[in-house]
Amino acid sequence: MTTPDPNVRISNAERDAVVRRLHAATEEGRLELDEFAERSRRVYEAKTYAEVERLLTDLPEERGAVAIPTAGAREVPELRLAPKHSKVVREGDWTVPSRIALGPKHSRIVLDFRQAVFTTREVEIEVNLTHSGLTVILPEGASASDEGIDFEGGRMRDKTRRRGDGPRIRISGRNVYSQIKVVNERRFLWWRW
Known part of the structure; x- marks a missing residue:
């Protein structure tokens, strides 16, 4: 799936996907609880992909991608x-x-x-x-x-x-x-x- 235009408005389902990704990063120890809370709040306030992408750039996987990763995703054990x-x-x-x-x-x-x-x-x-x-x-x-x-x-x-x-x-x-x-x-x- 292609990376969406950063100026396109983000949907509620995509916001939920981003929050799930932040939650997974918190469980892995990549984010502290207060960081998760702050970023989650900002996701729900975001209007475009560009605003959400900034919240994900320091996390592994496809940078800022909302969709399911296709290549280069981190390997999760069986x-x-x-x-x-x-x-x-x-x-x-x-x-x-x-x-x-x-x-x-x-x-x-x-x-x-x-x-x-x-x-x-x-x-x-x-x-x-x-x-x-x-x-x-x-x-x-x-x-x-x-x-x-x-x-x-x-x-x-x-x-x-x-x-x-x-x-x-x-x-x-x-x-x-x-x-x-x-x-x-x-x-x-x-x-x-």
Whole structure:
């Protein structure tokens, strides 16, 4: 994605993406809490990309980019989750690596990408599920695909609407008597997915 014209007005969704990036930098120890608070305030006061870009120039990744990084992004270590007889939920503002390896046994994993910070355009999820469940909740504009799953009594339900040029989630691996469910956020009155 090209860098936007600095004189173009910034949207609320883009402001939120910048604040998520500042939050990630704070979690990494690159910003102090008071710096995060000050920069976040200035992001919400900003009207153009130029005003926001100045707040990101001393942070790694693409300088001032609001969109998902494509090249030269920092490398985030692979995420490995292998719970046994338990439930693991990743939600909120978490940093998504390019590769996720899942090996639950008699467990449930929920990967909620709606507010996550993506470091790459494509994320590979390698599964080795045994009598377990995996739910993947996609953000707006993202898509998921089955990249070759070996089913041994398991199944996959993809209930997503394919659209947008957002992140792409590729799922592959082995599914033994388990269920994989891929969904978009649902909104119905007060109930949200």
